[in-house]
Amino acid sequence: MSEIISAKKEEINLDPKETRISVKRKLEPYAFLLPSLLLFGLFVYYPFFKTLYMSFSLTNAHGEFQEFIGIQNYVEIFTSTDFINSLVVTMQFVVITTIPSVVIGLVLALLANNKIKGIGISKVMFAVPIAVSSASASIIWGIIFHPSIGMLNNILKTSIGWLIDPHWALLSVAFVTIWMNVGVNFIFILAGLKNVPREILESSSIDGARYFRKLFKIIIPMISPTLFFMVFMDIMNAFQSFGQVNILTNGGPGNSTNVLVFSIYREAFFNGRFDTASAQSIILFIIMFVIAIFQFSYEKKGVHYS
Amino acid sequence: MENKKSNIMLLIANLVVGLLIISPILYALSVTFMTTDQIHTMPPKFLPKNFFLGNYKDVIAAVPIFRFIFNSFLVATVVTIGQIITSCLSAYAFAFYEFKGKKILFIIMIATIMVPGEAIIISNYLTISSLNLLDTYTGLILPYLTSAMGIFMMRQYFLTVPIELSEASIIDGCTGLQFLTKILMPISKPIIGSLGIYMFLLTWNQYMWPLLITSKPEMRTVQIGISMLKSAEVQSFGMMLAGIIIIIIPSIFIFIIGQKQLIDGMTSGSVKG
Numbered sequence: 001m002s003e004i005i006s007a008k009k010e011e012i013n014l015d016p017k018e019t020r021i022s023v024k025r026k027l028e029p030y031a032f033l034l035p036s037l038l039l040f041g042l043f044v045y046y047p048f049f050k051t052l053y054m055s056f057s058l059t060n061a062h063g064e065f066q067e068f069i070g071i072q073n074y075v076e077i078f079t080s081t082d083f084i085n086s087l088v089v090t091m092q093f094v095v096i097t098t099i100p101s102v103v104i105g106l107v108l109a110l111l112a113n114n115k116i117k118g119i120g121i122s123k124v125m126f127a128v129p130i131a132v133s134s135a136s137a138s139i140i141w142g143i144i145f146h147p148s149i150g151m152l153n154n155i156l157k158t159s160i161g162w163l164i165d166p167h168w169a170l171l172s173v174a175f176v177t178i179w180m181n182v183g184v185n186f187i188f189i190l191a192g193l194k195n196v197p198r199e200i201l202e203s204s205s206i207d208g209a210r211y212f213r214k215l216f217k218i219i220i221p222m223i224s225p226t227l228f229f230m231v232f233m234d235i236m237n238a239f240q241s242f243g244q245v246n247i248l249t250n251g252g253p254g255n256s257t258n259v260l261v262f263s264i265y266r267e268a269f270f271n272g273r274f275d276t277a278s279a280q281s282i283i284l285f286i287i288m289f290v291i292a293i294f295q296f297s298y299e300k301k302g303v304h305y306s
Numbered sequence: 307m308e309n310k311k312s313n314i315m316l317l318i319a320n321l322v323v324g325l326l327i328i329s330p331i332l333y334a335l336s337v338t339f340m341t342t343d344q345i346h347t348m349p350p351k352f353l354p355k356n357f358f359l360g361n362y363k364d365v366i367a368a369v370p371i372f373r374f375i376f377n378s379f380l381v382a383t384v385v386t387i388g389q390i391i392t393s394c395l396s397a398y399a400f401a402f403y404e405f406k407g408k409k410i411l412f413i414i415m416i417a418t419i420m421v422p423g424e425a426i427i428i429s430n431y432l433t434i435s436s437l438n439l440l441d442t443y444t445g446l447i448l449p450y451l452t453s454a455m456g457i458f459m460m461r462q463y464f465l466t467v468p469i470e471l472s473e474a475s476i477i478d479g480c481t482g483l484q485f486l487t488k489i490l491m492p493i494s495k496p497i498i499g500s501l502g503i504y505m506f507l508l509t510w511n512q513y514m515w516p517l518l519i520t521s522k523p524e525m526r527t528v529q530i531g532i533s534m535l536k537s538a539e540v541q542s543f544g545m546m547l548a549g550i551i552i553i554i555i556p557s558i559f560i561f562i563i564g565q566k567q568l569i570d571g572m573t574s575g576s577v578k579g
Contacts, residue, residue, distance in 0.1 A: 028482045029399035033411060036396040036452040043449040044418045047429030054429070063432045108327075111320050116313050118321075124562065125324030127569075131561035132331070133511030135529040136550045139536060140334045143543050151333060154349045182327065184572070191573040240424050243513040247533050261424045261514075268428050269518070277428055285425040292420055 048285075054278035061272035073279035083280065085255055086263040089170060093259055094238040096174045097181065101234045102227060104178065105185025110215075112186070113193045113201060123190075130183035134243030141176045142248050166256040169249050173257050176244050181237065185230050192226030193219075225299070232295040239288060260284050331554070338362065338548040345543050361544035362552070365535070368545060371552060373524055374531035379556075380443060381516075381527060382509040385450045386502050393456030393501065394494075398486045400457070401464035402472050419454045424514065431518050441525045446516055450509065456501050459571070463497040464490065500571025503564035510557055528553040 055073055058066040077083040108126045112119060129137070144151045145162035153159055162172040193201070196219055220227070242261040245251060251258035251266060258266075260280065268277035325332075337345060338361050339354035365371060399405075400412055430449055439445035467490065475485045491498065516527040526534070532549040535541075561568065 025403070025476075025482060026405065029403035029405045029408075032395040032399040032403075032482075033415075035392045036415060036457060037411070039392065039449075039452040040415060040418050040454075042433070043430055044421055044426065047426035047433060048421055050429040050432075051426055063428070108323065111316070111323060114313075114316065116317050116320075118317055122317075122320035122324040124565065125321075125328050127565070128328050128331070128558065128561070130568075131507060131557040132554060133513065133529050133557065135511075135513050135533045136554050137330075139533060139546055139550055140330050142536070143337070143547065144330060144333065146543075149346055149348070149350050149543075151350055151352075179327075179330070187569050188573055191569070236422075240422055242424065243529075246513075246517075247536065264424065264428065265514075268431075274428060274432070281425040281428060284422060288422045288425070289420060 051278045051281050051285075054275055055282045057275055059274040059278075063268075063274035069275075073276050077276055077279050077283070082255060082258070083263065086258045086260055086280075087283075089256065089258055090239060090260045093170060093174055093177075093241065093257075094235055096171065097177045097238045097241075098231055098234040100178050101181035101185050102189075102230050104182050105189045105230060106220075106227065108182065108186040109189035109193055110219075113190060126186045127183045129180055130187070132180070134180060134241075135247060137176055137180050138244045138247035141172075141179070145172055145248075163249050164253055166253045169253055169257050173241075173244055173248050176248065177238065177241060180244070181234055185234070188230055188233075189223065189226055192223040196222050228298055229295075232291065232298075235291055236288060239284065239291075334547045335551055338544060338551050340544055342542065342544060361542070361548035364542065364545045365549040365552070369531055369535065369549070370523060371528075371531065371549060374526050374528045375553065375556070377443075377446075377525065378510055378528040378553075381446045382506045384443075384447050385509045386505045388447070388451035389453055389456045389505050390498055390502055392452040393460045394486065394491055394498070396452075396457045397460030397464050398482075398490065400461045401467075402469060402482075415457055416454050427514060427518065430515075434519055440519050441522045443525075445519050446525075446527070449515070453505075456505070459497065459501055460494070463494055467493065496567065496570070499564070500567040503560060503568045504571045507557060507560060507568070510560075 054063070054065070056068060056070060057073075058069050060066055112123050112126060142163065147153060147159065147161045147164065150162070152162065160168055162168050200214065200218055200222075240261055241259055242265065245257050245259055245262045246265070249257040251262050261284070264277050264280045264284065267273045267280060333352065336353055339356075339358050340351070341355075341358050341360065344351060344355060344358075396415065400408065434440060434445045434449070437445075439448070471489065472485055475489055476482070480488070511529060512527065513529050513533075516530050520526050520530060523531070523534075532546070532553055535546045535549055
């Protein structure tokens with residue numbers, strides 16, 4: 001492609017009248033990139049370096065710089081039981097949301113991956129959670145989880161305080177998150193199944209034992225790139241969860257659902273500590289960065305065993 | 307025969323699981339038609355006694371819900387159009403031009419994927435606040451007017467368009483910008499549609515950013531406006547859910563009509579064969 005361009009340029013340069021056009025074409029791409037570059041500069045790079053800078057500073061309650069204090073904010077957060085607890089809670093949250101999200105997504109995709117008449121409607125139903133915001137999902141589930149008049153306790157004949165009992169709160173928030181993830185996981189895994197030859201999927205749909213052997217020996221290895229992609233995507237999403245925690249539990253009871261982003265939010269906007277909140281943000285960034293590096297190296301190796 | 311029977315079984319299994327997944331939404335819809343007394347009956351009922359519309363009247367009276375919808379609609383529309391414009395411009399430069407610094411500029415833009423929005427949201431809040439843009443549409447919109455994902459997606463698509471097409475139209479007297487707007491963008495309609503629907507839905511459902519930068523009720527977006535009902539002094543489940551149903555309808559509507567584009571957009575470039 002570049003050869004064509006340079007060939008054309010030489011051609012054009014022979015004619016002095018056309019030279020102006022070629023100069024203009026040289027500047028044009030920069031003009032086209034300018035809007036995005038300015039926006040990325042102002043709302044990604046500047047805030048990133050500002051966050052890094054604030055994480056080494058003392059700030060006042062308005063987030064204004066007071067003085068440079070080195071790594072003191074990091075020392076403070078890593079010696080704070082609240083922050084360590086928040087990291088532990090976040091890790092637990094990531095594990096208990098990611099695995100079920102992918103497994104349920106896979107089951108739904110296997111169910112819907114056929115050409116039976118009327119299957120379209122179930123595909124829509126499987127994918128609908130994509131369209132539901134974290135705020136809407138949280139409010140609906142919050143009512144279902146209500147200890148006395150909620151449907152869940154009524155169906156299970158229990159009287160569990162799903163969101164107010166520290167043993168259950170994180171699981172309940174995770175459950176809502178899994179529900180929110182299921183649609184996306186389903187869509188991606190279904191797209192991945194398109195690469196599995198139809199004969200492999202179809203001939204196996206009758207005999208149960210043979211089907212499971214095929215599932216684990218052939219189908220899952222074949223779609224493993226998609227499955228790994230979804231695992232990483234769900235991990236990243238789990239690390240960035242905020243809405244459901246803010247609406248369902250406010251980080252409680254007793255910090256049992258105080259995930260990292262909620263902790264950052266509370267530190268900055270309720271405790272007025274923009275400096276330690278920035279240090280926590282940098283930790284979030286580092287964690288996500290490491291996960292992304294893992295993902296890239298996996299993708300390069302190719303998770304394809306067959 | 308055997309095959310037909312197993313097909314019916316499979317279809318039934320699909321429908322049962324599908325209903326199970328959407329049951330929270332159906333239940334929410336059902337509760338909106340119940341009176342407060344019915345909602346508080348023990349044991350709770352799945353279906354309303356009759357078609358009670360009081361909850362919808364209450365939520366419309368309690369909060370400026372149509373204002374929230376207008377706000378969200380405006381913000382999501384401008385963000386979507388803005389992203390399409392900035393993404394197409396950048397992608398066009400990367401796909402059709404050779405220029406100094408192309409590689410590094412591409413890396414600078416795509417690397418922004420590595421910075422999670424939540425990690426810089428505090429700094430962005432401080433920026434918007436120092437520009438006196440809290441509680442404004444500009445503040446809600448400005449940081450989201452471009453995205454690495456949009457640029458990457460459009461570039462991937464533009465690369466499949468033969469460069470001779472651009473060369474021919476330049477020789478015909480088309481400027482670069484004319485080629486983009488008159489030829490390239492019209493033939494890229496499907497992918498622009500995918501990007502647009504995805505971005506609209508994402509912005510409509512946004513939670514943390516509008517929560518931070520809006521405090522006046524008339525500037526709230528739907529997600530924040532409705533979740534505020536939860537912290538109201540007198541909680542009414544019926545009213546809260548009526549609000550949810552009102553704001554969920556546009557998303558589900560867009561989701562159903564734009565399903566194919568949305569799915570193509572989400573999975574493009576990420577699932578390899």
